[in-house]
């Protein structure tokens with residue numbers, strides 16, 4: 001069988017397995033777990049078995065080695081039922097991809113099989129109380145002492161901070177460097193000694209942050225006070241000064257993922273609206289026959305489909321090995337704004353019931369805005385798109 005046909009078959013098998021899992025395991029519990037903001041332990045076990053924690057990790061390290069195109073489709077399908085679940089494995093994969101893309105041979109051998117199996121889960125630690133968009137403004141330091149690093153500082157808004165064990169931590173190894181990015185490095189940090197399993201001192205979680213949506217997954221603080229880690233294992237790539245590049249380079253797939261989540265939210269809001277508009281009657285006919293509702297449905301459908309195609313395009317380009325800042329930025333920007341708009345319109349179509357916790361619409365409405373913030377705000381996406389446009393089209 002040709003490689004293309006085999007890949008197609010593999011994708012069909014994986015997507016079928018995901019669909020079945022979403023239908024039988026996620027759908028029955030998502031509403032309750034989300035409203036109660038409960039970490040979905042049983043679903044995380046399922047995701048481990050499905051291989052999602054290794055979805056983008058190379059097979060030689062135990063991962064599935066999926067293409068970005070297949071991965072984006074998986075993310076959309078899960079997000080359609082419960083967006084939070086996609087954050088549990090995607091943040092983890094962002095950490096894993098940093099090691100896969102930039103790590104030393106020893107680091108890949110050590111970390112990737114553990115990450116791929118989901119035995120050691122984690123996320124990406126960039127944001128600090130005073131630095132989100134302006135990543136070069138971070139203050140967490142990691143100072144080399146012999147064969148170890150000593151880390152001090154605070155991270156906030158970190159997905160999987162509390163339930164996870166590991167984190168790809170953006171730090172300053174040379175706080176006085178100019179330009180600032182040259183003093184930044186990436187460390188893999190863990191709560192327990194990765195070799196012996198003994199708890200480590202100087203690393204703790206602060207608050208679990210309360211949120212509008214994106215419930216179930218933990219968003220938390222990390223506090224480092226003279227935390228020590230082994231330099232050879234932790235400093236990704238073995239060289240200081242490359243952390244900023246790793247953080248921003250890794251965001252391309254993160255942006256495709258956020259865009260794919262946004263498509264899932266928009267698709268679900270649209271589907272619910274199409275159904276509801278046919279059964280809800282006013283003035284003697286289904287509201288789907290009122291032109292005001294038809295205008296909404298038409299616009300929602302066109303924008304949702306356009307978002308899906310932008311995600312497919314960015315993922316396909318990424319799979320070809322191209323630099324996709326612009327494509328990923330366009331997909332992320334457009335799909336996330338669309339998710340907010342479509343969820344809002346879905347609420348209007350549902351009237352009072354859209355505001356009810358018994359309907360999924362209020363959850364989609366709460367989940368959608370995060371897509372405009374995460375992995376680089378939409379203000380920044382438009383700036384990135386514009387810069388790329390100019391760079392690619394010199395006058």
Ligand SMILES: Cc1cc2nc3c(=O)[nH]c(=O)nc-3n(C[C@H](O)[C@H](O)[C@H](O)COP(=O)(O)OP(=O)(O)OC[C@H]3O[C@@H](n4cnc5c(N)ncnc54)[C@H](O)[C@@H]3O)c2cc1C
Pocket residue numbers: 091123124125126127130131132133134156157158159160211214219370373374375376377378379380
């Ligand atoms: C639920 C949730 C989960 C998250 N998970 C993670 C995670 O796992 N890991 C992690 O590291 N972070 C995470 N974050 C943090 C997220 O990445 C940041 O919130 C985001 O990058 C924005 O940073 P900020 O909140 O500091 O806003 P700021 O950077 O303070 O921005 C405030 C406003 O100013 C605008 N702005 C800033 N600079 C410019 C500029 N130069 N030009 C134009 N406009 C500008 C922004 O677009 C925004 O509108 C998470 C956040 C949330 C809410």
